[in-house]
Amino acid sequence: TSTSAVVGIVASNGGKNFLKGEVAVVTGPTAVVEDGKIVVVPSTSPSYVPLMRKAKALVTDHGGMMSHAAIVAREFNLPCIVGTKQGTKILKTGDKVVLDLVRGEVNR
Numbered sequence: 001t002s003t004s005a006v007v008g009i010v011a012s013n014g015g016k017n018f019l020k021g022e023v024a025v026v027t028g029p030t031a032v033v034e035d036g037k038i039v040v041v042p043s044t045s046p047s048y049v050p051l052m053r054k055a056k057a058l059v060t061d062h063g064g065m066m067s068h069a070a071i072v073a074r075e076f077n078l079p080c081i082v083g084t085k086q087g088t089k090i091l092k093t094g095d096k097v098v099l100d101l102v103r104g105e106v107n108r
């Protein structure tokens with residue numbers, strides 16, 4: 001475990017144990033994000049769904065297993081870690097990370 005790990009609850013593993021990707025920290029549902037990024041948000045609402053469709057994975061600061069992000073991620077089979085408390089503060093757009101979808105860690 002690295003000290004830079006952002007830790008949360010695995011809401012959906014998308015059928016994977018690990019996933020590598022590049023972070024895009026997003027502050028609102030209208031943000032423009034390239035396809036295939038690991039989208040890091042404070043939390044989601046229905047207005048975030050178009051963004052979630054383009055994401056490779058989702059990491060949220062708030063929420064649990066029954067949060068909007070978690071439910072939609074399971075529906076889309078999208079890897080998702082919720083409730084990290086500080087994902088948007090620690091992770092930066094462009095960071096290369098590995099999601100540990102067993103432990104709920106985001107490692108740089």
